[in-house]
Every structure is written in C-alpha cells, then in structure tokens.
Amino acid sequence: MAADTHLDGMHSRRIDAGSIALNIREAGSGPLMLFFHGITANSVVFTPLMARLADRFTTIAVDQRGHGHSDKPESGYDADSYARDIADLIRALDRGPAILVGHSLGSRNAVTAAAHHPDLVRSVVAIDFTPYIETEALDALEARVNAGAQVFDRPEDVKAYLTARYPNLPAAAIKIRAESGFHAVDAGLVPLASPTAMAQTVTGLRSDLTGAYREVTRPVLIVRGADSKLVSADALAKTSRLRADLPVVVVPDADHYVNEMAPDTTFKAITNFIDA
C-alpha cells in the first residue's frame, strides 16, 4: 500500500475548462476517476485515496471553483454551476465518461453532474451528502464554514483551529489540510478557499437535491459515515426510499469525513462498486 500522506510524482496543473480554469492533481493510469472535495477543502485531501487507486485508474482530484488554486469568480456557487464545471472538465480532458468520487459538496456536485450529463459520467461514489439533510445540520455546517474566514498568526494556529473543527480526523489528515489549505498574506495565514465563495456555497447546499437523485440514471454508490453529524440515519433512510435501487455503504468509525478517516474501507467500497 502506498504511503498515506504523499503520492510520489503527483502532478498538479491548471486546466482550461471553458468558462473557468481549474487546478487539478493527477496520478496513475487507467479509466478516468475524478475526485471532488467538500466545502473549504481542496484536491489534496484525496491524496490517501488516490495513492490506493492510482495503479488502476487515472486519478484526478480537482480544486473546485472558489477553492484551492482554481479560479474564484464573484458568483456562481450553486449546484448547477459546480456541476457545469464537472461536465466542462470531463469534456476538456477528452477521456470520459468518468467515474466521479465526491465528498460532501463534491458529492452533491457529482450526483448533479451525473443527472444532467449522463453521457459524460460512468458512475458516482457519493460520500456523505444526500437529500433530506435536516435544517439544523445545515445550520451547524454554515456556522462552521463561515467561522473559517480568519487570519491565523502561525501554522500552529491553523493546526489548532483545524483540530478543533475536525476533532475526529487523524493527525495525518489534519496535516494535509493545514499544509494545503492556507496561504500567507501580509496579515498572516488565510484560507485558500474564498470566504465570499464559501458563504454562497454553503447557502447553495440547502437547495433541494431530490430532483437530481430521482433523475440520475448512472449508478450511484451512496456512502455514509456511521457517525456522521451531517447525514443522519433518517436522511439516508429517506434517500433509500427515494431510490431503493441505489447501493449503500455505511462506514463504521467515521463521521462526515469518511474518506479521510477511513481511507481503506472507502477504497474497498469504491473497488467493490467499480469492479462488479
């Protein structure tokens, strides 16, 4: 098994996806598998998962709009805009249809893209974001996201902040987020993710997702962390009633941050789905 924290020779580049330039990280060869991170994160969080998959797939993790080193337009942070970027990226890569692996915001975006562009998408692994998420859970998420718009004096302060925000993440995952998600400005260290983009994005996460789940014709594996505070057992059950034909994996010993907390189980769940 490859190392958890680094993928030797990972290639990072910006790609022109039509109306936006997106930063991507690429490793491996084989069928195209794209990774879309959660809100405020970036492509680097998928490094441990990509390390496990790159021997069989062309793994490409994407900094989504407003995040990481991608373009950060003033507006356009709704589901359709994010999903359009995914479609434009697959077209720009010219290697589709792609397997989409999305976490949280990225899960919402991947399922939406698959519903709108079935010709570009082979299948979706939708990690810990479903329809029917309770308002209280979205309120809590919004508060956490908007509280991230801070200036930090030192790298240690970033780590302390992230450790408090993600109390169950392993130290290696905190390290990845700390080292990849912030940059130095005159005042100190600030998040790479644009605060105004994050505020719009978190509002957009409240949009009704039942339509996309109802419509999607490509295979979707629904993955939930057993201890997720975002996707409740009830929200998952309602989603399964909406689409009883979609397979479900519930990952034990993981909260919302399934792939960072349990990369081995996530890896096996993905390959069990893709290899069937």
Add this chain to the structure above:
Amino acid sequence: MAADTHLDGMHSRRIDAGSIALNIREAGSGPLMLFFHGITANSVVFTPLMARLADRFTTIAVDQRGHGHSDKPESGYDADSYARDIADLIRALDRGPAILVGHSLGSRNAVTAAAHHPDLVRSVVAIDFTPYIETEALDALEARVNAGAQVFDRPEDVKAYLTARYPNLPAAAIKIRAESGFHAVDAGLVPLASPTAMAQTVTGLRSDLTGAYREVTRPVLIVRGADSKLVSADALAKTSRLRADLPVVVVPDADHYVNEMAPDTTFKAITNFIDA
C-alpha cells in the same frame, strides 16, 4: 420490457458439470450471468429477471442439485457441494468469470463459490441470505420446507398450497412456481425437488457463513427484502459490521422473495452494481 412470465425462445438443456449433470435455462448474449434459486425452487423463478437482462447478458439459470431437472444424488447438500457445482459449471461453460445472482440458498452458494473460487467469479448479487440469521427464522424455514413433501391431487391444490406458503407473491409468480416445480406420479402431483435432498439442504443452511463473507474478495452486493422474515434488519446490520465495504440494497415492498416480488427494483439494483 419483456413479458414477466415467459421468455420467448428460452433454451433448456442439461449440462455435464463433471461430477453432476445440471439442468440450465439460457437466454440472451453478453457477459455470463448465472442465477441460483432458493431451496425447493428451480431455474424458472428467474424468468422475469432474465427477461429484463437478456439483451445485455448471457443469462443462465440453473436447477441446483436436488432441484428441478438436475441430478439428485443421495447426499452432498452442504454449502461446499453446492459451491463446487457452481465452480464446475463455470468451468464447463468455459466462459467465466461469471456474475452470480443468487436468492436465499442460491445466495449462500454463490458467495461460498466466490470465496472458494475468486478466479471463476466476477461478482455476486446475494439476495436475502446473510450470516447471522436467527435460529428461530431457520427453524421456521425448515418447517416450511419439510412440509412441502406432499402429494397433491390436482393443479389447483398445488396453487392453493403455494399461495398459502408464499402469501405475498404475485399471482404470476405463484403460477410460475406451480407450473414448473411439480410433476405427475401415480399418486398425484409431487414436487420436483427431492424431499430427502431438501431436508439435508435446509439443515446445511444452518452452517456458519461468516467465514465465506469474511474471505470473499470479489464484489458482493447484499440485497435484502425490507419485509424479509428470514434476514432480519439485525442480521443485515451484523453482516455490514463484518464487511462494511460491501454495498447493500434494501428493497421496499418485498419479503424474502425479493426478485419475484420486485423484479424491476432487483433489475435496477443489479445493473447499478454491474455498470458502475
């Protein structure tokens, strides 16, 4: 969608699988997909599902040993014997690795075959049989199975018996079982399935299945009927704790007889799994 009850041009033949001759029904073309029925049933119960899949797969439903028109040796009705038949059949067909779709006894046999012969099996759809089935549920199954060793005067009596035994099955599914599962002897109509083979088989269903689930490396989709009286929600939850990486589909409005009660959802669940 093809008709539910008949698959035009379905070809039935006996095939020499080494130590046993098995009767199979075949339709369609494409990757090899084999179907294994539950205890006392036979290959014909899969006709509605095969009708939906035959345009994309070589669908072959098997009369397992002791059942239908296959050989009925005096002994050898444990999991390993049934699984060996599956491996021998795939070798005899010389078109593997095969996708295995099994219901109940057939599910147990398919997962066991996949665990023992990963080179012959692409993946498994394991319908409504898991480890951890409660003793009381197996006792009730055993009583039902052994009560089937009857002589019926008329076809109407067979239908009445089946309707009482499978109270939630649609009339079309009862008709399939009534017309395919019995034959005339001097005394009247008797089941094609050998009563002594059934008694041994139902005892064998009590064997520990955790080893096969722990060991199996090929992808397995676990399917449960939401109203199943054989696989409880608790048995499913324990199975998911044993193998958290295996995807699960729970089919609403279906008891143990998932594919006969809900062929459309079963079909979609299978293709979502296989097409990912």
